[in-house]
Amino acid sequence: MEDFNWRLQDVDRARAACLAAIEDLLRAQGKSPVDYGLPLADPRLLEPLQQDDALFREIDAAARWAPQVEALNAEQRTVYDRVMATVDDPREVSRTFFVDGPGGTGKTTLYGYLIWSLRHRPQPLEVLCFAYTGIAASLMDGGMTVHSTFGTLTEDSTSTVTMQSERAQKIRNAALIVWDEALMSPGLQLTVVDRLLRDVMVSELPFGGKTMLFAGDFRQILPVVRRGTRADIVMSSIKENGLWSVMERFNLVQNMRAGNDADFASWLLRLGNGQLPAVDGVPDIVQIPREMVCDVADLIDFVYPQEMSLANVEEFARRVILCPTNEECGDVNGDVLERVDGREMTIGIPKKSDHVLRIRHQC
Numbered sequence: 001m002e003d004f005n006w007r008l009q010d011v012d013r014a015r016a017a018c019l020a021a022i023e024d025l026l027r028a029q030g031k032s033p034v035d036y037g038l039p040l041a042d043p044r045l046l047e048p049l050q051q052d053d054a055l056f057r058e059i060d061a062a063a064r065w066a067p068q069v070e071a072l073n074a075e076q077r078t079v080y081d082r083v084m085a086t087v088d089d090p091r092e093v094s095r096t097f098f099v100d101g102p103g104g105t106g107k108t109t110l111y112g113y114l115i116w117s118l119r120h121r122p123q124p125l126e127v128l129c130f131a132y133t134g135i136a137a138s139l140m141d142g143g144m145t146v147h148s149t150f151g152t153l154t155e156d157s158t159s160t161v162t163m164q165s166e167r168a169q170k171i172r173n174a175a176l177i178v179w180d181e182a183l184m185s186p187g188l189q190l191t192v193v194d195r196l197l198r199d200v201m202v203s204e205l206p207f208g209g210k211t212m213l214f215a216g217d218f219r220q221i222l223p224v225v226r227r228g229t230r231a232d233i234v235m236s237s238i239k240e241n242g243l244w245s246v247m248e249r250f251n252l253v254q255n256m257r258a259g260n261d262a263d264f265a266s267w268l269l270r271l272g273n274g275q276l277p278a279v280d281g282v283p284d285i286v287q288i289p290r291e292m293v294c295d296v297a298d299l300i301d302f303v304y305p306q307e308m309s310l311a312n313v314e315e316f317a318r319r320v321i322l323c324p325t326n327e328e329c330g331d332v333n334g335d336v337l338e339r340v341d342g343r344e345m346t347i348g349i350p351k352k353s354d355h356v357l358r359i360r361h362q363c
């Protein structure tokens with residue numbers, strides 16, 4: 001609540017935003033605030049859906065260089081032109097697009113330019129843009145989720161958006177709907193959103209005839225199916241949904257993030273596409289070229305230079321090393337701690353006999 005208060009500077013709006021955030025979390029678990037005796041947020045006090053949205057901020061940032069349309073590469077430009085043509089031509093029947101691109105191929109930049117272009121027309125057009133709920137949204141610091149845009153999507157395939165609601169009106173007004181991280185969304189969500197858009201738009205065309213731009217990366221995370229097998233996960237993907245067949249698909253392959261390092265970009269692509277040879281025939285185990293591997297001690301030297309001390313603790317508290325496993329995290333933490341001056345203390349964590357917290361005095 002304090003965060004909302006600080007951000008919105010208004011107790012009533014902060015309370016509404018806080019209740020809406022709690023509702024989103026509960027809905028994601030299939031529960032409702034009512035189940036816990038909580039009131040519902042007053043919708044009149046809620047922020048417009050697009051404001052305060054991290055994904056929008058990211059996209060707006062990506063769009064800063066947008067006025068130079070020629071900056072888009074040929075692959076991005078093909079999608080851009082196709083989507084724009086669809087927005088501008090009401091007779092266009094095929095309005096559902098899917099962009100597959102590994103990380104760094106410029107998907108965010110592409111949406112950024114599309115959104116910027118539509119909003120900066122003499123007659124500005126609206127764009128709705130969201131990502132799958134849960135992990136993706138929580139990483140986006142208040143990002144707009146499928147839930148917050150379309151309401152609760154449940155197993156019985158209905159949406160809580162009513163036809164007269166502000167959300168329904170926003171959907172009607174949108175010239176383009178962008179659905180990022182689409183491959184994390186279960187196929188069911190596609191069905192529910194399709195049905196909702198048909199109802200809202202009073203049209204039997206796919207997604208009610210809205211121009212939809214889905215994007216994602218097959219090399220990243222697929223839907224999470226609790227205790228599901230690999231087959232269950234694949235079956236829950238939007239690719240198994242009948243709507244997949246109506247999507248006009250594009251591939252971005254040029255890695256813009258890897259810049260001029262063509263070898264690295266090509267290696268990443270082959271890795272993501274599962275085209276690298278397996279080591280000793282063991283599936284999913286590949287050899288990483290020696291030159292790409294960094295010694296852990298060198299990495300620690302780089303991130304936490306030797307001269308660090310408690311005097312500049314603020315400075316290195318902002319640095320971080322990501323580790324794939326807790327065990328490696330413990331090893332790296334131990335090595336880093338050795339480099340900090342001061343007497344060490346070890347604190348046991350109740351009920352977790354194998355967990356200890358090691359800190360340095362004054363740290």
Ligand SMILES: Nc1ncnc2c1ncn2[C@@H]1O[C@H](COP(=O)(O)OP(=O)(O)OP(=O)(O)O)[C@@H](O)[C@H]1O
Pocket residue numbers: 062071072073076101102103104105106107108109110217256257
């Ligand atoms: N046409 C372009 N010209 C120059 N730089 C570009 C172009 N497209 C993208 N970039 C830059 O490449 C980097 C990666 O782009 P972007 O974040 O849009 O990729 P992405 O596919 O969304 O990646 P991820 O899936 O990891 O989020 C960014 O720094 C972006 O500014």
